[in-house]
Amino acid sequence: MSVIVSVQDVRKIYAGGFEALKGIHLEIQEGEIIALLGPNGAGKTTLISTICGISSVTSGKITVDGMDIGTDYRKVREMIGLVPQEISLEPFETVINSVRFSRGLFGKKKNEAYLDEVLKTLSLFDKKNSKVMTLSGGMKRRVLIAKALAHEPRVLFLDEPTAGVDVELRRDMWNTVTKLKREGVTIILTTHYIEEAEAIADRIAVINSGEILLVEDKDALMARMGKKKIRIELVTPAEAVPSQLADYSLVLSADGSALTYTYDTNSERTGITGLLNDLQAAGLQMRDVQTQQSSLEDIFVGLVQEGAK
Amino acid sequence: MNFQAVSAIYKFEMARFFRTLKQSFLSPVLSTSLYFVVFGTAIGSRMEAVGGVEYGAFIVPGLIMLSVMTQSIANASFGIYFPKFIGTIYELLSAPVNFLEIVVGYVGAAATKSLFIGLVILGTAHLFVDLNIDHPIAMMCFLVLTCLSFSLLGFIIGIWAGNFEQLNLVPMLVVTPLVFLGGSFYSISMLPPIWQTVTMFNPVVYLISGFRWAFFGQADVSIGVSLGAISLFTLACMAFIWWIFKTGWRIRS
Ligand SMILES: Nc1ncnc2c1ncn2[C@@H]1O[C@H](COP(=O)(O)OP(=O)(O)OP(=O)(O)O)[C@@H](O)[C@H]1O
Ligand SMILES: [Mg+2]
Numbered sequence: 001m002s003v004i005v006s007v008q009d010v011r012k013i014y015a016g017g018f019e020a021l022k023g024i025h026l027e028i029q030e031g032e033i034i035a036l037l038g039p040n041g042a043g044k045t046t047l048i049s050t051i052c053g054i055s056s057v058t059s060g061k062i063t064v065d066g067m068d069i070g071t072d073y074r075k076v077r078e079m080i081g082l083v084p085q086e087i088s089l090e091p092f093e094t095v096i097n098s099v100r101f102s103r104g105l106f107g108k109k110k111n112e113a114y115l116d117e118v119l120k121t122l123s124l125f126d127k128k129n130s131k132v133m134t135l136s137g138g139m140k141r142r143v144l145i146a147k148a149l150a151h152e153p154r155v156l157f158l159d160e161p162t163a164g165v166d167v168e169l170r171r172d173m174w175n176t177v178t179k180l181k182r183e184g185v186t187i188i189l190t191t192h193y194i195e196e197a198e199a200i201a202d203r204i205a206v207i208n209s210g211e212i213l214l215v216e217d218k219d220a221l222m223a224r225m226g227k228k229k230i231r232i233e234l235v236t237p238a239e240a241v242p243s244q245l246a247d248y249s250l251v252l253s254a255d256g257s258a259l260t261y262t263y264d265t266n267s268e269r270t271g272i273t274g275l276l277n278d279l280q281a282a283g284l285q286m287r288d289v290q291t292q293q294s295s296l297e298d299i300f301v302g303l304v305q306e307g308a309k
Numbered sequence: 310m311n312f313q314a315v316s317a318i319y320k321f322e323m324a325r326f327f328r329t330l331k332q333s334f335l336s337p338v339l340s341t342s343l344y345f346v347v348f349g350t351a352i353g354s355r356m357e358a359v360g361g362v363e364y365g366a367f368i369v370p371g372l373i374m375l376s377v378m379t380q381s382i383a384n385a386s387f388g389i390y391f392p393k394f395i396g397t398i399y400e401l402l403s404a405p406v407n408f409l410e411i412v413v414g415y416v417g418a419a420a421t422k423s424l425f426i427g428l429v430i431l432g433t434a435h436l437f438v439d440l441n442i443d444h445p446i447a448m449m450c451f452l453v454l455t456c457l458s459f460s461l462l463g464f465i466i467g468i469w470a471g472n473f474e475q476l477n478l479v480p481m482l483v484v485t486p487l488v489f490l491g492g493s494f495y496s497i498s499m500l501p502p503i504w505q506t507v508t509m510f511n512p513v514v515y516l517i518s519g520f521r522w523a524f525f526g527q528a529d530v531s532i533g534v535s536l537g538a539i540s541l542f543t544l545a546c547m548a549f550i551w552w553i554f555k556t557g558w559r560i561r562s
Contacts, residue, residue: 014562052403055562074311077405088396090321092328097321104317105404147400 004030004186010060020046022210035197036190038207044190048157052082081153083144085160091133099150106151118149138165158189174200194297229292230261235285242282314406318414326422341430345437362525365438370521371493377427378459382480385419385463408554420456448523461546487513497529
């Protein structure tokens with residue numbers, strides 16, 4: 001795999017003096033789906049805007065496919081499609097004309113068959129000749145995606161593509177994204193739905209207050225940071241954790257009917273066998289044992305809180 | 310040059326015009342007719358001919374210029390302000406286009422619309438007065454140049470404007486007075502000498518004078534000076550727009 005987008009030491013200070021990006025380094029691999037996670041105001045949109053040419057960079061260098069975004073702006077931009085966070089569409093124009101406009105603007109020759117195909121994939125084909133203002137919010141968001149795909153980009157930026165989209169449509173959109181990935185499109189998406197990143201991303205980047213906290217392979221991240229929990233339900237509720245079990249840092253549920261044990265999946269010894277033996281020795285009878293894996297959301301919240309300290 | 314982009318912008322903007330074709334057509338016809346009823350017939354019948362040209366005919370070039378200039382500014386400023394206002398400008402900023410392509414697309418469309426309106430007014434005027442145009446080619450050249458240069462000015466205003474009030478401010482406060490005082494309804498020679506001098510600082514005077522020359526073969530200033538003035542004005546606007554896109558003034562955060 002080769003690097004398609006390279007962001008080196010990029011700083012962005014807005015006109016008012018606010019530093020929205022504080023020396024960002026990020027390398028995006030060709031063909032991957034990378035999810036940018038971060039709280040509101042972290043700088044996700046700013047980062048995307050600087051790569052796409054909507055915002056100027058204060059310092060640093062950005063290249064796409066080896067070409068500088070400033071000096072080679074034509075070639076670079078032809079490769080990039082952008083779905084903005086805000087729904088911004090010409091309300092009085094029809095869906096198809098808006099999409100045709102985008103294709104032309106990016107210098108591509110007419111290709112109605114391709115545009116029809118895009119509209120079909122996004123379930124917009126029956127709205128082809130409707131005015132944009134007559135569409136629902138979720139449909140408008142899909143029109144934005146259709147516009148971004150109109151010129152057959154190799155790199156696609158999706159800034160919160162599923163905000164305000166219902167569950168079913170969100171799944172459709174995930175399918176569209178994975179289909180694009182199969183076609184070789186590199187996808188950078190921001191989202192507040194962690195299950196979205198978990199479901200479709202190959203890599204996760206966490207950004208907070210203009211700094212990248214971490215970039216890592218999703219599975220590796222989950223494995224590395226993943227903590228597992230065991231919930232042990234007791235036949236007879238206990239009043240307190242028996243003192244001989246103190247080493248395990250068990251948490252007793254409010255009604256005393258269950259104990260929770262947290263352990264790291266990466267450590268050599270999980271301590272589960274010992275725990276189960278000691279439980280019996282302490283005279284506690286188990287009704288049921290369940291394991292739970294922590295989600296990306298827990299990891300994310302943990303990281304951002306750590307960064308804030 | 311990304312011709313696909315220029316034509317995409319041009320078509321998209323012209324579509325806006327065609328969606329409101331009836332209004333685009335009706336309002337200039339109506340307002341010109343009103344001008345002719347008031348100035349041409351009611352007042353004009355009591356006025357003496359200006360330099361051998363009947364007053365009703367004399368005001369035709371000025372009337373066309375008045376509409377063409379205000380329409381050019383209105384069309385072009387709205388054309389670029391609206392994407393800024395609704396946020397669709399993101400697409401222009403992220404597209405593989407340079408400033409020239411954006412300007413040719415937007416300004417070209419705005420100028421086409423006002424040219425169309427100018428010709429409609431000329432046609433309407435024909436219904437009211439006898440007109441023969443001495444230099445039809447020069448007339449068209451002046452008309453097209455005026456449409457272009459004022460659309461460029463409108464484009465600048467549209468980029469500068471931060472809200473709809475500002476969008477209307479410059480045309481109302483600056484352009485309308487300049488056009489009214491630019492000899493639309495009178496010959497400069499009818500003014501007292503001191504005002505004749507002041508008037509020479511009004512760029513619109515040169516346009517209307519040149520345009521009138523194309524109709525009647527007579528002008529307040531020489532035709533060469535008129536052409537020079539309008540070319541200079543066009544170049545100044547182009548230079549300013551080039552600077553806007555170079556610095557991202559008011560469009561790129
Ligand atoms: N044009 C601007 N001028 C000044 N400050 C800005 C501008 N745009 C964004 N900011 C500031 O930069 C910071 C990052 O904003 P950005 O939109 O990139 O955040 P984000 O990560 O996309 O947040 P969200 O999840 O809410 O979309 C914020 O503090 C914001 O207030
Ligand atoms: Mg954002």
